[in-house]
Amino acid sequence: MSETNTVSRDATGPIVREKSTRTLVAVEGISKYFPVRTGFFSPPDLLRAVDHVSLRVRKREVLGLVGESGSGKSTLGRLFLRLYEPTAGKVVFDGKDLSRITAAELRALRRRMQMIFQDPYSSLNPRMRIREIVAEGIQIHKLAKTKREETERVAALLTKVGLTPDVMDRLPHEFSGGQRQRVGIARALAVDPDFIVCDEPVSALDVSVQAQVVNLLSDLRENLGLSYLFISHDLRVVQHLCDRVAVMYLGRVVELAPRDELFEHPRHPYTDVLMNAVPSVSGQKKKLAVLLDGEPPSPLRPPPGCAFHPRCPRAIKGTCDKDVPKLEAIGPDGEHRVACHNPVP
Numbered sequence: 001m002s003e004t005n006t007v008s009r010d011a012t013g014p015i016v017r018e019k020s021t022r023t024l025v026a027v028e029g030i031s032k033y034f035p036v037r038t039g040f041f042s043p044p045d046l047l048r049a050v051d052h053v054s055l056r057v058r059k060r061e062v063l064g065l066v067g068e069s070g071s072g073k074s075t076l077g078r079l080f081l082r083l084y085e086p087t088a089g090k091v092v093f094d095g096k097d098l099s100r101i102t103a104a105e106l107r108a109l110r111r112r113m114q115m116i117f118q119d120p121y122s123s124l125n126p127r128m129r130i131r132e133i134v135a136e137g138i139q140i141h142k143l144a145k146t147k148r149e150e151t152e153r154v155a156a157l158l159t160k161v162g163l164t165p166d167v168m169d170r171l172p173h174e175f176s177g178g179q180r181q182r183v184g185i186a187r188a189l190a191v192d193p194d195f196i197v198c199d200e201p202v203s204a205l206d207v208s209v210q211a212q213v214v215n216l217l218s219d220l221r222e223n224l225g226l227s228y229l230f231i232s233h234d235l236r237v238v239q240h241l242c243d244r245v246a247v248m249y250l251g252r253v254v255e256l257a258p259r260d261e262l263f264e265h266p267r268h269p270y271t272d273v274l275m276n277a278v279p280s281v282s283g284q285k286k287k288l289a290v291l292l293d294g295e296p297p298s299p300l301r302p303p304p305g306c307a308f309h310p311r312c313p314r315a316i317k318g319t320c321d322k323d324v325p326k327l328e329a330i331g332p333d334g335e336h337r338v339a340c341h342n343p344v345p
């Protein structure tokens, strides 16, 4: 099946792309509960970090994942890569249920899924040279026949991420944050992946280099046809890069929509508040906590019904505090989904 992905970009605006429709990777009804002890003598409680989430990433798509700290974004990212064993639910990659394939098949598929981490300081082994860091995956998956071929591959990867091949024999501490993140990206690309989970890939970087790294990620996905799950709390970055956006609250997806739709017409009261916290042109950022009552509740003791109801300006007594709303299509084409009993009109 052929797939067209017409891309256009004007000088400053966000990336505009015709949507692709084929699914690359999906989680279906996936949950991750962590047993945690809250007291010496009490039995472990279950912390519902991710609770019954179904979400798919299409081929060549960037799916953004946003939400407050502790809402379960990183846990969901790890579930997508099967770095965590799910408590319930499954991951389907390129049509294969990852829980039903052999260890050898899983190893082979692992090559096609990679992760880029938030902190380019701790994610690179300080004792390994850049060459070794980038070549590790090439060696594990035997992607080069000779040492020379391996070196050539590493050199090409470094060039691809905007570094010069002569940095190969240096150590991570000799580089700036932005350069280290480029090394992290080269390491992820080394095994020719299709799908990359980017977990806050620019949050630890100076604001001045964030845009460069975001643009690099954007160019790479364009040129290499990659799909990303892009986790970020920076809505400006999400607006720039993502095709669709999922909003998480306390372990659940509360809204899912094409980017422009979500930013222009958020339907979940929580998304509505999130959008109001986006910095304005003058750089004044309204804090979420100011816009919402109190802190988010603990995932150890989520409120009954809709977990957002205690902070929600549109909560309906007797409904929102009782029934958990399902993520359901709102609007004609089914692309915009919201889990809310009383969505923003």
Ligand SMILES: Nc1ncnc2c1ncn2[C@@H]1O[C@H](COP(=O)(O)OP(=O)(O)OP(=O)(O)O)[C@@H](O)[C@H]1O
Residues within 6 Å of the ligand: 034, 035, 036, 047, 048, 049, 067, 068, 069, 070, 071, 072, 073, 074, 075, 076, 233, 299
């Ligand atoms: N290994 C673990 N054991 C116990 N609890 C965990 C574990 N990992 C995460 N959690 C808890 O699960 C919830 C979700 O955590 P997660 O790191 O996925 O959130 P997040 O949305 O990525 O937050 P942040 O924006 O701060 O990175 C939190 O309450 C967290 O404390």
Ligand SMILES: [Mg+2]
Residues within 6 Å of the ligand: 073, 074, 075
């Ligand atoms: Mg996280």
